[in-house]
Structure formats: structure tokens, C-alpha cells
Amino acid sequence: MPPYTTITTRFELTRPSSRYSDYMFAPQVLHQLAEHFKSGRMPVQFNHDPTHRLDGRVIDAEVVSLPNGETAIDVTVEIELGDWQEVQDAVAAEGGPGGFSFSMSSSLVRSDPAREASVTLAADPAAWTQDQLEDARVLLDAVVPTDSALLFQFSAAVEIATIALVLTDIATGVLGNAAYDAIKLLVRARAPKGMTRVEIRRPMADGTEVIAVVVTDDPDIAQQALTLLPEMQTQPVILFDDDSWDWPEG
Incomplete structure (x- = not known):
């Protein structure tokens, strides 16, 4: 069994941050977050990248x-020592402050409060305005009920902003051009400032999910x-190859 080390990081969220100057969270939200951390459902990954998961787990949150x-x-x-050293080396190479960061989402618009939406579109409010997110949401909502959410990435440095398209019991083909137009709208809006990570997340019946990333x-x-x-995605996480313009399972 490889050696592990434990790292404790403090997140101060009840006042505006440099990344999210317009947002702060009530203390009761922090208690909910702490319970979510302790549930063990939050994966440990490098730089908010689901294709780069680390051998680690949250063991406490207070x-x-x-x-x-x-x-x-x-x-x-608790994280495997070799993985932690990899993180430290990468942070040192980039001149970053180190430590851990995390992502969370907060519901923004409900398509129909009386029923669950088939699709949720989430985007980082540091990279897109709520109006841009709503413009993309209504394109999808014209086809199937679509909610929106704000996707916060609490980190000292985020070079790649993230969009998450969560599909519940619905195939991407059903969305047709609406999916293309919604995602292209957001990628185009972000392009002058940097790259976008698009995550297509599909919850599975056993409580897990598969993720496709471009x-x-x-x-x-x-x-x-x-x-x-x-x-039908057989691997938990797949990454689109923009050199071959195809998925590894394509």
C-alpha cells in the first residue's frame, strides 16, 4: 500500500472573494457543504479536471x-504521497499558491418547479454573465425542460472555465441543434479570454456518473x-481529442 499524507485547507466563503466579488454564502450553507464533503461523494482531482483524478479522499470537514x-x-x-508531490510540483512550476480548491453549484433558474428537469446547464459566473447563461438555457428549454445553475470554482487561479451539461435520462441526440447552439454560444463568449472545459455529465442508475470532457x-x-x-459510454471519464476530432470510444 503506498504512503499517504493528510492536508487541511481552509475555505472562507462568507465574504466576497477576488474571483467571486458579487457572491458570498450564509453560514448555514457552509454546514451543508461540510456534510457534503464528509459524505465522500466529492472526488479529489487536479485543477478541477475530471480527467485527472487523484488517489485521495476527504476524511473530515468542520x-x-x-x-x-x-x-x-x-x-x-488524505492523499497518496506521490499524487500530492505531483500536485506540488505542478503548482510550483506555474508559480501558484498551492493548497486545495473545490467546485460547487447553486441552482439559478428552474424550468418548471412542478417537475424535475431533464437537463441542467451550469456555468462559472466568473466567466459568463447570468444573461449569457440564460440565453443558452432557453435554447435547450425549447426542446426539453432545462434548469440552470451557477458553477463556482473556488481556486486562487483558474485558467480554464467550466460548463457542465447534466443529462438525466435523456440522450444527447434528443437535444439536436439546441445543444450545439447553447454550448457554442458559451464557448464563443469565453473564447477571447481563454479556454472552456465542457463537461457532459450523465448520472447512472447506480448513483455514479459518466463524464465526457472537451x-x-x-x-x-x-x-x-x-x-x-x-x-453508451463504457469508461467513467473520456476526453475529446481535438487533433483527431473524435472521442476515444468513437
């Missing part, structure tokens, strides 16, 4: 009161990835 009157969460992660600043590549996405 809400703490700070001397300045604010509230924070202390999260303790990283690009080209709307046409994003459309090609959606067009060729296999309906």
Missing part, C-alpha cells in the same frame, strides 16, 4: 468560527464533440 467574525470550512484530505476555445470543436459523443 465549520469553524474565525476571530474576525466570519465562518469558514476546514477540509482535511477543452477548447473553438465553437466548432465543441459542436463536433457533441455530435460524435457515444450514447
